[in-house]
Ligand code: IPM
């Protein structure tokens with residue numbers, strides 16, 4: 062919560078407490094447990110969190126697809142599904158908590174979760190100004206990497222974003238200070254926090270045959286924090302002499318993403334939290350908007366997969382929740398499948414989604430009664446996933462699109 066302080070001395074004391082808390086958190090980064098080995102688990106537990114607003118409706122469609130693709134694993138007991146209720150704005154407001162304690166305890170029982178959007182209150186709206194549930198979950202479970210792919214084969218776009226997910230303006234975003242007319246938020250980037258996300262980006266580049274990593278900051282102006290991020294990149298890059306890397310400033314990066322000649326050269330991008338938040342929305346727009354992009358929140362122990370968009374309370378108020386587009390949740394499910402050790406299933410779901418939402422588009426979603434419902438779209442993807450000629454159809458569609466590319 063924003064703290065009103067009465068004096069500089071009080072502000073200093075609060076700032077001291079924040080530093081102590083953050084020092085403890087950052088020390089923990091160096092002692093993080095090894096990553097979960099999904100192949101070694103007897104049972105992988107997947108928790109479905111509906112969230113609020115349009116969340117439950119679109120989560121249901123994603124779950125249906127996951128259950129279809131993982132039918133054999135569920136039958137053998139390798140995979141188990143469960144439902145986590147209570148991460149709704151009503152319950153969170155009633156308990157005055159970003160994530161109620163019992164809900165958080167339940168979430169910790171699952172190896173991975175698929176989460177529908179949750180309402181984020183802001184100063185002045187009808188809800189108590191509690192922290193965003195996404196942001197709280199990212200911090201509580203130390204989900205330090207926000208991985209967001211954007212692919213538009215027709216335009217030659219194939220980007221993988223590694224957005225740092227626990228620090229920057231988000232670390233203390235609910236703990237700013239106000240003294241009289243002065244309002245201050247704090248920005249924090251730690252050395253190990255920067256190193257681990259940058260390392261993940263380089264490792265991804267190496268494992269996936271990518272030649273370059275682009276590190277995005279504003280280190281010319283924001284010297285201490287962005288400077289540390291860039292220093293971490295220099296350090297990590299030494300371990301990857303086979304990968305080219307470049308530092309870019311966020312302003313020109315934002316511009317070059319819309320430059321058709323320049324943008325196709327970017328491959329893997331790594332950036333602090335807030336720049337990543339903004340740039341990934343811009344990037345997703347080329348693919349059809351934030352409603353079409355999935356997002357993976359990865360830590361060493363836990364991982365949470367979610368839609369990149371919000372809970373659309375207006376759609377619910379206007380009685381249109383059943384027309385919400387589940388694409389983003391389904392994309393997130395594809396990432397979940399790859400993460401838990403079934404990349405072939407993840408790829409299958411991605412191909413079906415490419416066909417249903419970009420190439421073949423046999424049904425349209427408009428968000429209202431003029432278009433298909435979430436359920437109808439879910440049926441369409443399900444039928445596409447099941448079709449025997451999925452890979453051929455996808456290949457043919459990509460070639461058609463490339464040939465038609467400007
Ligand atoms: C996102 C969202 C969240 C964020 C909001 C809902 C708090 O915009 O996942 O990009 O800012 O991270």
Ligand code: MG
Pocket residue numbers: 338339342369
């Ligand atoms: Mg965002």
